[in-house]
Amino acid sequence: MISAATLAALPSARPLSWLLNALSVLFGADSESLAEDAVLELVERARAGDRAARQRLYRQHVQRVFRTVRGMLRSDAEAEDVTQDAMLTALTSLDRYSPRSGIRFAAWLTTIAVNTTRRRFRRRRPELTATGELPEVADPSSDPAEDVDLARQRAALLQALAELEPREREIVSLRYGSDLNATEIAAQLRMEPANVRKILERARASLGERIEALSKPRGAAA
Amino acid sequence: MNDAEIMNLWSALEPPSRRRARIETRVFEWLEASETSIAGEWFALLKVEPLTALAYASLGAVVLLLSTPVVWIAGLLLT
Numbered sequence: 001m002i003s004a005a006t007l008a009a010l011p012s013a014r015p016l017s018w019l020l021n022a023l024s025v026l027f028g029a030d031s032e033s034l035a036e037d038a039v040l041e042l043v044e045r046a047r048a049g050d051r052a053a054r055q056r057l058y059r060q061h062v063q064r065v066f067r068t069v070r071g072m073l074r075s076d077a078e079a080e081d082v083t084q085d086a087m088l089t090a091l092t093s094l095d096r097y098s099p100r101s102g103i104r105f106a107a108w109l110t111t112i113a114v115n116t117t118r119r120r121f122r123r124r125r126p127e128l129t130a131t132g133e134l135p136e137v138a139d140p141s142s143d144p145a146e147d148v149d150l151a152r153q154r155a156a157l158l159q160a161l162a163e164l165e166p167r168e169r170e171i172v173s174l175r176y177g178s179d180l181n182a183t184e185i186a187a188q189l190r191m192e193p194a195n196v197r198k199i200l201e202r203a204r205a206s207l208g209e210r211i212e213a214l215s216k217p218r219g220a221a222a
Numbered sequence: 223m224n225d226a227e228i229m230n231l232w233s234a235l236e237p238p239s240r241r242r243a244r245i246e247t248r249v250f251e252w253l254e255a256s257e258t259s260i261a262g263e264w265f266a267l268l269k270v271e272p273l274t275a276l277a278y279a280s281l282g283a284v285v286l287l288l289s290t291p292v293v294w295i296a297g298l299l300l301t
Binding site for chain 1 (some may be wrong): 223224225229232234244245246249250253
């Protein structure tokens with residue numbers, strides 16, 4: 001998929017870029033991820049009571065939170081509840097976030113999301129779905145062949161995740177869902193960065209192998 | 223699969239637009255509710271606005287003032 005940044009660089013594609021941005025705002029997500037300074041400015045404004053800044057902050061991070069917790073939980077419905085709780089906790093506790101501690105806002109938010117997920121784990125033993133879930137309603141503008149591909153990839157990823165150890169699943173979710181580096185993950189999980197890198201390497205290899213095997217059409221295996 | 227490929231694949235876990243809209247509605251409705259005072263909620267519930275309330279109170283006072291002598295005279299006539 002072409003990013004909005006690439007489109008913005010092309011003069012003739014600028015109207016299309018505006019359209020993409022407008023659509024993404026309409027559907028509740030910011031297409032462009034902001035630099036940390038801009039995020040901190042939003043945090044300051046939101047703390048001062050600026051509702052537009054709070055909404056922008058929400059839209060900048062909600063997808064990241066959802067895809068991180070989705071990797072750890074068994075269903076979209078659970079991920080929806082956890083995302084909702086985590087975003088509420090974060091937006092009502094902005095005063096507790098201190099950028100001086102050297103933690104990115106996204107990493108702080110991920111800590112809240114992981115803690116919310118763990119509380120849910122304690123309430124009920126999680127079981128990842130083996131097959132994943134198809135999107136609830138097909139987007140009328142999307143290509144059906146692409147939808148099938150996406151659903152297949154999604155199912156393969158969820159199946160592969162289900163076969164990982166819980167700790168590995170948590171680490172890969174933080175890495176690929178939240179885009180955290182090994183040091184940030186280690187700080188979150190109170191582990192050594194070297195240990196995180198080792199687990200990440202192992203989990204990535206088994207995830208890759210499993211996804212490739214599962215993504216092959218039936219009958220294609222030699 | 224390398225790091226970038228898995229990262230790209232992970233985007234398949236993003237919520238569909240309907241689910242995203244539902245989460246956003248719930249979060250912001252809750253925030254809105256938590257920021258509204260209980261008195262404000264009651265006023266909103268009863269649809270009482272300060273000027274309308276003042277108008278009703280004035281009207282009530284006028285009716286009371288006018289009806290009191292009428293009731294008194296009616297009482298005298300009946301007895």
